[in-house]
Amino acid sequence: MQKIGVFVCHCGTNIAATVDVKAVAEALGHEPGVVISRDYQYMCSESGQNLVKNAIKEHKLTGIVVCSCSPRMHENTFRKAAASVGLNPYLVEIANIREQCSWIHKDIATATEKAIILGKAAVAKVHLNAPLTAGESPVAKRALVIGGGIAGIQTALDIAEAGFDVDIVEKNPTIGGKMAQIDKTFPTLDCAACILTPKMVEASQNEHITIHSFSEVTDVKGFVGNFTVTIKKKARYVDETKCTGCGLCTEKCPMKKVPNEFNMGLDNRTAIYIPFAQAVPKVATIDPNYCMMLKNGKCGVCSKVCSVGAIDYKQEDRFIEQKYGAIVVATGFNPINLDKYDEFAYNQCPDVVTSLELERLMNAAGPNGGTLLRPSDKTHPHKIVFVQCVGSRCDDSKGKPYCSKICCMYTAKHAMLIREKYPDTEVYVFYIDVRTPGKNFDEFYRRAVEQYNVHYIKGMVGKVTPRSDGKIEVQASDLLADEQLHIDADLVVLAAAIEPDKTARPLATMLTTQMDTNDFFTEAHPKLRPVESATAGIFLSGACQGPKDIPETVAQASAAAAKAIGLLVKNSITCNPCVAHSDELMCNGCSSCEKVCPYGAITYIDKEFRMPDRTTAVRRVASVNPAVCQGCGACTVACPSGAMDLNGFSNSQIMAEVDAICK
Amino acid sequence: METFTYYPGCTLRTKARDLDRYARSSAMALGISLEEPDDWQCCGGAYTTAKDEIATKLSAVRTLNAAKSVNRPLVTVCSACHNVIKQTNYDIIHDDEMASKVNNYLKLDEPYCGETTVYHYLELLRDVIGFDELAKRVVCPFKGKKIAAYYGCLLLRPSKALAMDDPENPSIMEDFIKAIGGTPVIYAQRNECCGGYITLEDKDQAAKRSGVVMRSAADQGADMIITACPLCLYNLKKNSGSELPVYYFTELLAEALGVKEENDE
Numbered sequence: 001m002q003k004i005g006v007f008v009c010h011c012g013t014n015i016a017a018t019v020d021v022k023a024v025a026e027a028l029g030h031e032p033g034v035v036i037s038r039d040y041q042y043m044c045s046e047s048g049q050n051l052v053k054n055a056i057k058e059h060k061l062t063g064i065v066v067c068s069c070s071p072r073m074h075e076n077t078f079r080k081a082a083a084s085v086g087l088n089p090y091l092v093e094i095a096n097i098r099e100q101c102s103w104i105h106k107d108i109a110t111a112t113e114k115a116i117i118l119g120k121a122a123v124a125k126v127h128l129n130a131p132l133t134a135g136e137s138p139v140a141k142r143a144l145v146i147g148g149g150i151a152g153i154q155t156a157l158d159i160a161e162a163g164f165d166v167d168i169v170e171k172n173p174t175i176g177g178k179m180a181q182i183d184k185t186f187p188t189l190d191c192a193a194c195i196l197t198p199k200m201v202e203a204s205q206n207e208h209i210t211i212h213s214f215s216e217v218t219d220v221k222g223f224v225g226n227f228t229v230t231i232k233k234k235a236r237y238v239d240e241t242k243c244t245g246c247g248l249c250t251e252k253c254p255m256k257k258v259p260n261e262f263n264m265g266l267d268n269r270t271a272i273y274i275p276f277a278q279a280v281p282k283v284a285t286i287d288p289n290y291c292m293m294l295k296n297g298k299c300g301v302c303s304k305v306c307s308v309g310a311i312d313y314k315q316e317d318r319f320i321e322q323k324y325g326a327i328v329v330a331t332g333f334n335p336i337n338l339d340k341y342d343e344f345a346y347n348q349c350p351d352v353v354t355s356l357e358l359e360r361l362m363n364a365a366g367p368n369g370g371t372l373l374r375p376s377d378k379t380h381p382h383k384i385v386f387v388q389c390v391g392s393r394c395d396d397s398k399g400k401p402y403c404s405k406i407c408c409m410y411t412a413k414h415a416m417l418i419r420e421k422y423p424d425t426e427v428y429v430f431y432i433d434v435r436t437p438g439k440n441f442d443e444f445y446r447r448a449v450e451q452y453n454v455h456y457i458k459g460m461v462g463k464v465t466p467r468s469d470g471k472i473e474v475q476a477s478d479l480l481a482d483e484q485l486h487i488d489a490d491l492v493v494l495a496a497a498i499e500p501d502k503t504a505r506p507l508a509t510m511l512t513t514q515m516d517t518n519d520f521f522t523e524a525h526p527k528l529r530p531v532e533s534a535t536a537g538i539f540l541s542g543a544c545q546g547p548k549d550i551p552e553t554v555a556q557a558s559a560a561a562a563k564a565i566g567l568l569v570k571n572s573i574t575c576n577p578c579v580a581h582s583d584e585l586m587c588n589g590c591s592s593c594e595k596v597c598p599y600g601a602i603t604y605i606d607k608e609f610r611m612p613d614r615t616t617a618v619r620r621v622a623s624v625n626p627a628v629c630q631g632c633g634a635c636t637v638a639c640p641s642g643a644m645d646l647n648g649f650s651n652s653q654i655m656a657e658v659d660a661i662c663k
Numbered sequence: 664m665e666t667f668t669y670y671p672g673c674t675l676r677t678k679a680r681d682l683d684r685y686a687r688s689s690a691m692a693l694g695i696s697l698e699e700p701d702d703w704q705c706c707g708g709a710y711t712t713a714k715d716e717i718a719t720k721l722s723a724v725r726t727l728n729a730a731k732s733v734n735r736p737l738v739t740v741c742s743a744c745h746n747v748i749k750q751t752n753y754d755i756i757h758d759d760e761m762a763s764k765v766n767n768y769l770k771l772d773e774p775y776c777g778e779t780t781v782y783h784y785l786e787l788l789r790d791v792i793g794f795d796e797l798a799k800r801v802v803c804p805f806k807g808k809k810i811a812a813y814y815g816c817l818l819l820r821p822s823k824a825l826a827m828d829d830p831e832n833p834s835i836m837e838d839f840i841k842a843i844g845g846t847p848v849i850y851a852q853r854n855e856c857c858g859g860y861i862t863l864e865d866k867d868q869a870a871k872r873s874g875v876v877m878r879s880a881a882d883q884g885a886d887m888i889i890t891a892c893p894l895c896l897y898n899l900k901k902n903s904g905s906e907l908p909v910y911y912f913t914e915l916l917a918e919a920l921g922v923k924e925e926n927d928e
Contacts, residue, residue: 342832345851398831465851468882473851 002033002127005061006119007052009043009068011098016041018102020112024067028119033127035059044074049081056085063091063126067119069098088131090577090648095122117661124660128653132577137627139225139573140325143564144169146217146507147330149177150196150550151542151557153203155328158561160208164568167210167322168203169217169231171503174279176200177332181262181356183363185550186413187444192550193278193365200280213281216503218319220327220510221600223628224537225573227324235315237286237294238272242310245282249302249311250274258290260367264357266375267367272302272311276365284310326564327511329521329533330541330557331504335496336391340398344387344494349466350375352492355407358414372422374491377470381490384418385474386411386429387461391497393432400497400518405547407495408435412448414493419452428455428487430476438549457485464492498547512598512630513538521545531560539563578648579629580636582622584609586643589620593635593644601628602635667787668730668737669697672744673705679741679893685913685923686740686784692920693792693800697738700729706747709860717764723751724765730779740784740913742817742892746825749781753824783818784913785835785891786827794842802921804844810915811848811885812836813876815895816856830854836889839912843919852879859898870902877905889915 006028010016021039029037036055040048043066055061064087066078071094079089097115105111143159145152148170159166168175180200182192203209212231219230253270260269262276271290274282284302292299293313303311335356338346346352351374353361364370374381388407391399408431415427434456436445448454458479465473474487500519508515513533514522521540524532531540541560542553567573582593584607594602605623608616622643624635636644636651645651669690675683690697704722711719726748730737739745755762756777766774782790788797814833822830833854837847858872877899880888889912890896899909917923 339832340829342829342854347832348849348851463851463855465879468884 002062003035003059004031004033004123004126005052005055005059005064006031006034006037006123007043007048007055007064007066007068008037008039008097008115008119009048009066010039010041011043011069011102012041015068015098015102015115018105018108018111019097019115020108021115023112024097024115024119027116028065028067028123031120031123034123035061043068044077049077052078052081053085056082056087061087063087063093063129065093065095065119065122065126067095067097067115067122070094070096070100088133090132091126091129093122093126093129095119120663121657121660124656125653128650128656129648132647134577135575135626136572137225137575139568139570140227140323141568142166142322142324143326143328143568144217144227144229144322144324145328145330145541147177147332147501147542147544148172148175148203148211148213149330149332149542150179150199151332151544151553152177152328152330153196153199154554154557155330155539155541155561155564156203156209157199157206158558159328159564159568160206162561162565162568163208164565165208165210167212167231167324169212169215171214171216172275173214173236173273173283173285174275174281175203175211175213176276176278176280178356179550180276180278181264181359181363183359183366184413184417186409187438187440189413189417197278197280200278204280211281212320213283214285217507217510222323223599223630224535225325225567225570226627227327227537229322229324229327231320231322233318233320235288235317236283237288237291237311237313237315238284239310239312239315240281240283242308243283243306244308244310245274245279245284246307247274247284248305248307249284252301252305254299254301255290255292258287263360263367264354266357266360286311286313326537326539326567328539328541328560328564329504329507329511329513329544330560331501331507331544333498333543333547334501336400336499338390338494338496341390341494343463344390344461344492345464345466345472346494349464349472349492351381351466351470351472351490352464352494354494354496355410355414356496358493362414362417372418374470379470379490380422380425382424383426383487383489384428384491384493385461385472385476385487385489386415386427386493386495388429388431388495389460389497390494392495394497400499402518402547403435404495404497405435406498406549409438409441409444409549411493411495412436412445412454415454416444416448416452419448419454426455428457428489430457430459430461432458432460438551459485498543500544504544511535511538531556531563537567575627576631577626578631578646579626580624580631580633580644580646581626582624582639583643583645584619584621586641587619587621587639588641588643589622590640592638592640593622596634596638598632598634599628599630601625601630664694664696665791666696666698666735667782668733668735669699670703670706670726670737670739670744670748671699672739672741674743674893675741678897679911682740682891682893682896682911682913685911685917688922689913689916689920690787692917692922693797695787695792698733698735700726703729706744708743708747710747710750714758714761717761717768720747720751720754720761721765721769723748724755724769724775727752727755727777727779727781728769728771728775731775736780736782738782738784738787740891742815742890743894745781745783745891746817746820749783749826750821750824752777752779752781783827783891785839788839788842788916789835794838797839798842798844801843801919803919805840805915805919806844808845809848809884809886810840810845811850811880811883811888812840812853812912813857813880813888813890813895813899813909814854815859815890815892816854818891819854836912839916840889843915845915848880848883848885850879850883850885852876857895857898858902859892859894862898862902866902869898870904873898873903874905877903877907881905881907
């Protein structure tokens with residue numbers, strides 16, 4: 001005979017304001033098998049938990065139902081409480097009467113009725129709950145970091161510091177990411193390369209870190225503690241182990257007209273190239289789209305000049321497979337494409353540039369050796385207009401609905417640096433709002449206005465018209481003075497919105513992690529678990545989770561590393577016992593479940609069965625690997641014969657809930 | 664020969680005859696038959712944004728329904744007509760209240776629910792004939808001619824309803840210019856308003872705006888400007904103070920196809 005306890009939480013007024021909790025406790029007390037039904041102000045508090053524990057002991061309860069918040073919030077709390085007094089934690093059921101009831105209803109009568117129904121469904125289910133025991137699975141003591149920008153580098157360094165092996169997979173020929181392209185960093189104006197490149201070198205020299213540059217993750221299998229990842233090492237046509245990075249091949253390569261992506265296409269590179277002087281690894285890469293040898297077999301200069309014989313035109317993509325306990329995503333961001341912003345004439349005029357292009361124009365390793373010159377005629381610009389929020393905070397389909405967060409600060413930085421170096425230059429900044437929260441940030445912006453006399457104008461630029469005399473007409477509104485402005489500028493700089501890297505979405509599919517509508521990775525909890533994804537063992541680092549500046553990125557990168565280390569130090573982790581299993585007598589071997597399983601947990605085996613007529617027969621039946629199964633339930637729905645069932649969410653339990661709701 | 668219902672609009676009977684007749688002769692040369700409905704009315708010229716105003720939208724619905732009754736797509740060539748008719752069609756589809764009011768008022772044999780597909784003549788060239796195919800039919804290409812496309816404010820906007828091209832960075836007219844052998848000139852003012860609508864109220868403003876457009880095109884080295892809008896053409900020619908020639912795109916099309924001369928009056 002089942003003895004079930006029901007515990008209804010007020011959650012302060014969160015539930016009690018719209019649900020008559022006493023009526024719920026009273027009603028559920030009459031359900032079959034319920035021997036005790038109580039309500040309490042905060043069931044998750046220590047005294048609330050004690051109430052539950054005492055009731056379990058006193059009434060020798062065989063199952064409990066807690067009517068409270070979402071199971072994502074406190075299911076674990078009550079499972080632990082039950083386990084501490086000897087009740088199997090899987091005999092605890094949560095009826096969510098907060099998120100799915102009190103928060104979304106206004107009428108007390110309706111909400112109370114619904115809360116009672118949800119409670120009844122949980123009682124009906126708990127009658128059928130069976131005690132489950134969680135198994136254990138080992139943890140592979142190695143971490144994978146996807147993305148080798150400042151986020152990925154910091155995460156890898158911190159994990160390596162703790163003594164674990166970590167691999168960085170970077171799609172470009174070098175690590176360093178966007179920070180390597182940036183000239184100076186706010187709010188201290190120190191040079192980005194000076195603080196980044198030592199970290200890059202540290203990463204390459206650390207005995208625990210392996211860098212797979214020019215590589216991509218192509219497949220992820222397994223689960224927390226036990227991921228199997230396939231990494232594609234793209235053919236760079238240069239033997240990494242032989243190349244010394246001397247650069248002779250890049251000097252001699254006759255194909256010199258390849259847009260240089262490191263300098264945002266503002267100058268050219270050769271077909272065989274090392275992205276920049278401090279690249280890590282400092283190894284040449286051949287661009288097959290431009291190399292004449294690879295395209296039509298005529299040239300071969302680089303292989304002739306290479307003294308160590310590192311050039312290999314026949315190199316092919318290689319695939320390596322590695323086991324990891326934890327994966328950290330650090331795929332970063334890109335500025336958006338500005339094709340749809342013709343009003344700013346970005347595609348019409350070379351002197352309309354993005355902020356990242358300006359970084360290169362001002363950088364000592366950039367196309368002009370650090371002197372700010374207009375791309376069109378290499379003259380010094382005397383009047384510069386900055387346009388903020390290009391594509392950020394946009395309510396139409398062209399742009400992004402969010403604030404890109406970093407633009408206000410880097411625009412202030414650009415304006416200040418230009419006024420400092422070229423005092424004869426007039427600088428205008430058009431803004432919607434200036435947003436500079438952060439340590440020493442607002443002071444920085446005020447310095448640009450007050451000390452450097454940058455003209456900050458509230459209002460947006462309506463039209464940018466390039467003229468044949470080289471001037472750029474900027475038409476804008478000054479909202480505070482209520483005036484239309486016409487400025488004849490020499491250079492226009494657009495603070496383009498930032499968006500997640502395009503590789504993030506396919507990666508999210510491989511990792512079975514969630515993304516928001518803007519393709520930023522979703523954290524497990526927006527406040528309390530900001531660096532974990534909802535998928536166990538997958539952590540988030542840097543701008544792949546949302547727009548971030550460098551200090552924030554580094555902080556999050558270290559936080560993600562701490563979480564990954566917390567996982568790697570464990571020798572084994574507790575598995576989820578709510579996994580699928582197959583009734584072999586009912587299974588007809590159709591393979592439907594195998595096809596829908598996203599984790600590859602189902603295989604087919606040939607097994608001998610005794611038949612009714614005392615003969616034996618070999619039949620093909622499904623077999624679930626409980627260590628791989630994540631309990632998603634897809635197979636139970638796909639199985640045509642009803643052989644697949646899920647522990648803790650069996651077909652009979654679900655039907656009992658439905659019956660209770662529909663009664 | 665493929666047949667389309669063709670709505671010229673009233674301006675094309677008076678001021679903008681060139682826009683109309685070159686559209687017709689070119690269509691014929693391209694193997695397209697344009698059939699005018701029997702009793703069409705003026706489209707109204709401007710689409711009112713008042714939600715509860717339906718009287719001015721009824722004539723557009725009659726035209727759309729005329730095309731529906733013969734089960735043919737509808738082609739228009741004037742920017743303003745195209746704007747009004749496509750917006751009306753869009754609202755009929757997306758605004759149930761307007762659709763029911765319109766139908767209650769018109770009492771058609773069968774209610775009109777946005778069944779007709781509407782093409783601008785340029786879309787006909789791009790989507791039905793294809794610019795590649797058009798390029799093959801050209802006999803007198805505008806080789807070496809630098810031609811600036813003037814979209815104006817109406818041709819592409821509102822982009823959701825008109826669904827013709829990107830309103831800020833369009834390419835349909837530039838692709839047309841390439842198809843007839845010319846070199847398109849991209850200039851910043853190509854999709855800004857010419858001020859034509861306020862000619863009667865404030866001629867100075869119209870002159871100023873049209874001047875800005877013309878200077879921008881001339882500054883980028885254009886030999887001529889083409890447009891699909893009668894009001895723009897008038898305003899750019901008469902008010903801008905610029906000498907840069909302005910033509911309807913259909914005139915250049917007819918010339919490129921070698922059908923201009925014989926149709927000249």
